[in-house]
Amino acid sequence: MKKIILFVLVITIAISMLLVGTSCKTTAVETTTAGETAAETTAVVETTAVAEEPIELVFLSIEAEGDKATEVLKTAIEDFNNDNEYNATVTPIWAGLEVPAKLQAMLQSGEPPDIFQYSPELISEMLVPDGLAVPLDDFMANTNAYKEEVKIKDLFVTGLLENLCKDKDGTIYTFPMRWYPQVFWYNKAYARELGVISGEGDPIAADGMIPDTWPKFMELCDYLKGKGVAPIVADAGINYYTLSYFGYFCDRIMGMGALREAVENDPTGAKIDDPGFLEAAKCVETIAQNDWVIEGADGYQWPAGQIDWANGAGFMLLLHTFMPQQVAEVVAERDWEWGAFPFPSNEGWEGSRFDLDALANGAAILTNCPNKDAAFNFLLRTMTAEYQSKYSQEVLQLACRQGIPAPEIFKDLEKILANQTGTFRTYGMTPQALPSEYNAKVMLPLDDELFLGKISAEDFIKQWKEQHIAFYAAAQ
Amino acid sequence: MKKKFKFNSIILLVLPALLFYTIFMFAPMVSSFALSLYNWNGFSKNMEFIGMQNYINLVKDADYWNSLRITFGILIIGGIVIFFLAFLFTAFFTTGIKGKKFFRTIIFYPMVISQIALAIFWTFLYNPRFGLINVILRAMHLDFLAKTWTGKDLIFWSVMVALVWTYVGFFFVLLLSGAEKIPKDFYDVGKVEGANRFNMFFKVTIPLLWDVLYIAIIFWVITALKLFEFLFAFTGGSTVPKELWSNSVYMVLLTFGRQGAFYKLGYGSAVAVFLVIFILILVAIVRLIMRARESVEY
Numbered sequence: 001m002k003k004i005i006l007f008v009l010v011i012t013i014a015i016s017m018l019l020v021g022t023s024c025k026t027t028a029v030e031t032t033t034a035g036e037t038a039a040e041t042t043a044v045v046e047t048t049a050v051a052e053e054p055i056e057l058v059f060l061s062i063e064a065e066g067d068k069a070t071e072v073l074k075t076a077i078e079d080f081n082n083d084n085e086y087n088a089t090v091t092p093i094w095a096g097l098e099v100p101a102k103l104q105a106m107l108q109s110g111e112p113p114d115i116f117q118y119s120p121e122l123i124s125e126m127l128v129p130d131g132l133a134v135p136l137d138d139f140m141a142n143t144n145a146y147k148e149e150v151k152i153k154d155l156f157v158t159g160l161l162e163n164l165c166k167d168k169d170g171t172i173y174t175f176p177m178r179w180y181p182q183v184f185w186y187n188k189a190y191a192r193e194l195g196v197i198s199g200e201g202d203p204i205a206a207d208g209m210i211p212d213t214w215p216k217f218m219e220l221c222d223y224l225k226g227k228g229v230a231p232i233v234a235d236a237g238i239n240y241y242t243l244s245y246f247g248y249f250c251d252r253i254m255g256m257g258a259l260r261e262a263v264e265n266d267p268t269g270a271k272i273d274d275p276g277f278l279e280a281a282k283c284v285e286t287i288a289q290n291d292w293v294i295e296g297a298d299g300y301q302w303p304a305g306q307i308d309w310a311n312g313a314g315f316m317l318l319l320h321t322f323m324p325q326q327v328a329e330v331v332a333e334r335d336w337e338w339g340a341f342p343f344p345s346n347e348g349w350e351g352s353r354f355d356l357d358a359l360a361n362g363a364a365i366l367t368n369c370p371n372k373d374a375a376f377n378f379l380l381r382t383m384t385a386e387y388q389s390k391y392s393q394e395v396l397q398l399a400c401r402q403g404i405p406a407p408e409i410f411k412d413l414e415k416i417l418a419n420q421t422g423t424f425r426t427y428g429m430t431p432q433a434l435p436s437e438y439n440a441k442v443m444l445p446l447d448d449e450l451f452l453g454k455i456s457a458e459d460f461i462k463q464w465k466e467q468h469i470a471f472y473a474a475a476q
Numbered sequence: 477m478k479k480k481f482k483f484n485s486i487i488l489l490v491l492p493a494l495l496f497y498t499i500f501m502f503a504p505m506v507s508s509f510a511l512s513l514y515n516w517n518g519f520s521k522n523m524e525f526i527g528m529q530n531y532i533n534l535v536k537d538a539d540y541w542n543s544l545r546i547t548f549g550i551l552i553i554g555g556i557v558i559f560f561l562a563f564l565f566t567a568f569f570t571t572g573i574k575g576k577k578f579f580r581t582i583i584f585y586p587m588v589i590s591q592i593a594l595a596i597f598w599t600f601l602y603n604p605r606f607g608l609i610n611v612i613l614r615a616m617h618l619d620f621l622a623k624t625w626t627g628k629d630l631i632f633w634s635v636m637v638a639l640v641w642t643y644v645g646f647f648f649v650l651l652l653s654g655a656e657k658i659p660k661d662f663y664d665v666g667k668v669e670g671a672n673r674f675n676m677f678f679k680v681t682i683p684l685l686w687d688v689l690y691i692a693i694i695f696w697v698i699t700a701l702k703l704f705e706f707l708f709a710f711t712g713g714s715t716v717p718k719e720l721w722s723n724s725v726y727m728v729l730l731t732f733g734r735q736g737a738f739y740k741l742g743y744g745s746a747v748a749v750f751l752v753i754f755i756l757i758l759v760a761i762v763r764l765i766m767r768a769r770e771s772v773e774y
Contacts, residue, residue, distance in 0.1 A: 100739075101732045104518045125739065126519040237626060239715055296604025299624035302712035304603050313605060437738040440729065441539060445718050448628070474536070 055088040055370050057378065060103060060113035062361060064096035068395045069178075075390065076381045086374035090115070100126065107132075114369035115378070120165045120174040121425070123364045133173040134365040139376050140172055146380040155383055155401050159423025163256075164360035174362035175379045176400045180320035181358040182244060182426060183413060188337035190312060194227055196220065203341040203412045204419060210339075212353055214252075214283065214346040221292040224315050230294035232287065233314035234451075235305030237298060239444040240427075242451040244318055245287065247427035248343040248357060249280035255350035256424040263434050263443070267472035269465040277464075281450060281457035288453030298452050303327075310334070318343070320359055320426070324409050325396055340412040355422040442467045505752065512745035518732060519739070530746035540747065542718065543726035549632070550639065550722065551700035551758075557640050558696065562647040567677050569648075570655050580652065584645035591642070595709035598638040602626045631719050635710055642706070643699070647692050654688030655681055690766045697758045701751060704728060723751055 059077070063070040074092070081089045095102040099118055103126060106112050112132070116123065127133035140153040140161070153161060156176055165174040191197045197208035206212035209220045221231040236242050250259040254276040262271035287293060294314045297305060303326060309317045310327035312334065317323070324331075324338060331338075345353040365375045381387060388399040396407045398417075406414040427434050427443075434443060446467065450460040512531070515524040534540050565583060569576050586594060601608045602625040610622040625634040658681065666676045682689070704724040707716055716725050729737060731744035 100737065104732060104741075107519055107521075126517070130520045130522065132519075237717070238712065239717065296624045296627075298628060299602065299604040299626040301599040301602075301626055301710065304599070304605075308605055437740075440715065440718075440738070444715070448717075452628070474533070 053087070055086060055374060057088055057090045057114040057369065057371070057375055058111075059090050059092045059115040059117070059363075059378075060099060060106065061092055061094055061117040062096065062099045063094050063117070065094040069391070069397070070094055072387070072391045072394055073382070076378070076387050079387075080378045080381050084374065084377060086371055086377065088371060088374040088378075090378050112366050112368055114366055115363050115375050116366060117177060117361060117363045119359070119361050120167075123174050123362075124167045127364055127366065128167055128171075128173055132366055132368075134367055134369070134372055136172045136175060136365070136376070139372075143376065143380070146377070146384050152380060152383060157398075157400060157402050157417070158420045159356075159358075160360060160400060163423040164358060164425060165362055173364050174360075175364070175376075176360055176362040177379075177382055178362070179358050179360045179398060179400055180322050181356040181398070181413070181417070181423070182248075182318065182320045183340045183342050183356070183416060184316045184318050185323065186316045186339045186341075187312070187331075187334075188339040189335045190315070191339060194224065194229060194315070196223070196315075197339075201339050201412075202415070203339075204415050206341070210341050211344045212341075214344050214349075217344045218286065218290075221287075221290065225290070225292060230314035231292040231316065233294045233305055233309035233317045234297050235300045235302045236293070236448070236451065237300045237305070238302050239448045240439065241319070243427055243439075243444060243447045244357070245451060246280055246284050246447050248318075249283045250277060251355065251357070251424055252343065252345045252351040252353070253280050253283075253349045256355050256422050258350075259427055260425070260434060263438060263468070267469070269468045272461060272465045272468060278457060278461050281460045284447075284450050285453070285457040285460075288451060293451070298448075321398055321410065321413065328396075338409040338412070340410070340416065342416050352421045354416065354419045355424060356416070356420055357424050357426045359426050438471060442471050508745045508748050508752075511742055512749050514742040515740075516742040517739040518741035523742075526742070530743045531750075533743065534746050534750065539718075539721065540726065543721045543723045546632070546719075546721060547701060547703075547723040550636065550703060551697060554636055554639055554643075554700060555693075555696050557636075558644050558647055559692075561640065561644045562651050562692075563677075565644070565648040566651040566655050567673075567681070569652055570681070580649060584649050586642045587646045591705040592709040594638070594642055595706045598634075599626065599710060599712070602634055628717065628719055631717060635707065635720060638710070639703075639706065643696070647696065650688060650692050650695075651685060654685045658684045686766065690762070693762050693766070694759055697762060698755060701755055701758070723747065723754075727751070 061070075061073070063073055077090045077092055093102065093113065099116075100122065103113070103116060103118075116127070116133075118126075123133060141151065143152050144150060145152045145155055157179070160176050160179050161172065164179065165176050166172055186196075188197065188201050191201060191208075195209075197210060199207060201207045201210055203210060206216070209216070209223060211217035211220050224231040234242055247259055251257065254274065258274075258276065262274070262277065265271075294305075294308070300308070306317060306319065306323055306327055307330055308314070310330040342353045342356065345351055363379055365372050365379075369375050383401055385401065385404065388401040388404045391397065392399040392404050392407060396409060398406055398410060398413070406417070427439075442464070446455075446460060446464055449455040450457065455463070513525060513527055515526045515529070516522075569580065573579075604610060604622075604624045604626070607625070609625065613619065613622040623630060625631075662680050662684065663676055666680055671679060702724050703722055707720045707722055707725050708728075711717060711720060716729070721729070727744050727747045730740045730747060731737065732739070732741070
């Protein structure tokens with residue numbers, strides 16, 4: 001019997017080793033060095049050779065089946081599949097938020113997609129280091145928009161391509177497809193009832209008590225609190241939502257990208273000593289100490305906070321442009337008029353109130369793609385005025401293309417965008433501008449403590465620096 | 477000749493199950509161990525062999541130890557409360573109470589509902605403003621008891637209550653099915669001998685339930701150690717706060733979480749290997765403890 005067991009065990013181990021050996025083999029994805037890829041890309045731009053054999057382009061998308069955005073994107077795919085000079089068809093895989101795991105599986109099975117839609121930050125992290133993503137700079141610079149006499153790069157809204165879709169080395173790997181700026185939202189009908197505004201509440205002129213500076217913001221909060229209304233609602237159970245406050249203050253006080261610079265480019269933590277960070281932390285501390293955030297905010301499990309806000313539990317909510325759609329059913333039952341204003345700045349601060357923080361996602365073309373021209377041509381179809389208008393009006397989101405009217409709910413936002421001076425990446429939200437592990441282990445828990453008034457601004461800076469140094473020391 | 481035939485028969489009968497187990501269980505385990513020796517993000521084709529470095533880093537990783545603390549908190553505290561309540565219900569329902577089937581179904585009910593649905597249900601109950609718990613407390617003029625149940629300070633305990641509510645029914649039914657098989661004669665003898673309910677439960681029911689209890693404890697150990705879905709869904713399926721970073725949550729964060737993952741597949745595999753080792757050790761401990769008391773045959 002012992003011999004049988006031994007025999008069985010040996011067979012088991014042998015098969016396991018065989019399987020492990022197979023699974024640990026590197027994937028058969030064809031990659032080239034960065035230089036070769038760039039050269040190849042340039043060559044591809046210059047050629048317009050029509051493929052003789054039919055080509056299938058696999059498009060792995062973050063969109064989910066059934067979403068409105070997906071339905072609109074399907075029209076671009078249909079348009080391309082029905083009429084293109086490359087004898088190519090695009091086959092989508094709607095992976096939703098599971099898209100990174102799906103990409104991992106596809107890469108490991110040696111069958112990577114040809115086009116991959118996700119955030120620029122994660123495209124940089126997942127594909128760029130191995131030369132799996134095609135640099136798009138030449139495509140952007142040399143290709144006209146689909147059936148138009150204008151270069152595609154000149155069609156994107158302010159800062160989208162330059163600030164949100166560029167890699168750290170300045171190369172563009174992501175073709176922008178979605179963007180979501182972040183502003184304060186409020187209900188104008190409620191604001192009139194409270195006496196905050198009397199007329200239109202224009203965000204540019206900062207009508208009534210709509211704040212354009214930090215002192216005016218504080219005045220508004222005091223006024224609302226005096227009326228028994230919670231000035232700020234926040235889904236503080238989601239720690240990356242609350243980081244928007246500290247992030248915005250940092251970039252208002254020290255200029256765009258200040259927080260990112262301190263986090264990513266200085267393992268010694270010396271930059272954290274910049275008094276601007278303490279000032280930013282003190283602004284957040286002021287919000288916490290004055291109890292301007294709705295009671296119980298830290299207990300909100302998304303989307304409880306924004307639903308409460310839409311039900312009139314508080315006055316304003318700082319969030320991206322995807323939020324109005326998420327509360328559409330709730331506001332439909334109320335006397336509601338969408339209002340928005342940008343995060344305030346102040347005299348002497350570096351950043352303008354029209355520097356907007358935003359999230360973006362877009363598509364990368366993978367180096368294994370059999371016809372990059374065809375893939376880029378497909379992406380161009382998603383930037384036509386017709387497609388972008390359809391996206392804007394049916395999905396009720398902002399278009400990536402300039403000059404496309406925003407949906408009615410973004411009337412104020414449209415005015416803000418017309419005055420936009422810059423764009424920077426949202427720090428906390430996923431996709432994240434800061435490294436996700438740093439956010440999860442250092443920044444988000446500490447910022448939570450600050451936002452909820454559990455530590456002082458000074459303690460926040462002290463602990464941040466200590467944990468920042470420890471994080472980078474452990475990473476080495 | 478006969479011996480050889482027997483050997484071949486055994487191999488033939490065992491082989492399908494063995495192959496299945498090898499391909500889907502044993503090989504992934506060995507594969508996980510192999511991956512844990514690499515620095516790899518799961519996307520790159522370049523896997524850097526770093527030997528035992530991931531394990532050395534793990535030992536120094538405060539977040540990993542914190543995740544173990546939370547996991548063992550759920551395992552031990554949750555286990556004690558769940559088994560206490562399960563025994564309480566078992567004791568109660570073996571007294572011949574009317575409507576036993578109805579109450580048993582009610583108590584077992586959470587087990588047939590998806591963990592995700594249950595987690596969302598509990599977040600609504602706990603909502604600090606309109607949640608049922610606080611609404612009832614306020615209606616009873618007990619405002620001072622209306623807390624932010626899902627705030628940082630209380631979220632672990634709130635989840636614990638929800639977990640106990642979810643799992644107690646399953647363990648109760650398991651114990652009850654064992655208790656109901658105990659011959660009535662044992663209790664009759666106990667009565668004759670003058671044993672009270674308390675004595676009968678500890679001197680008769682528990683010893684005769686020993687085998688069922690052993691299975692139940694092993695099941696709870698494994699459930700608690702790999703608990704993930706409930707914690708994930710409870711926090712909106714987004715970022716799980718550090719207060720709920722159990723071992724499994726941390727492992728998913730490290731490897732391929734939906735949002736905010738760290739993409740350290742090699743390091744995450746090291747956590748998985750440790751988790752398997754912990755499960756084996758705990759199962760061995762439970763076996764040793766349970767073996768120390770002989771089960772009673774009847």
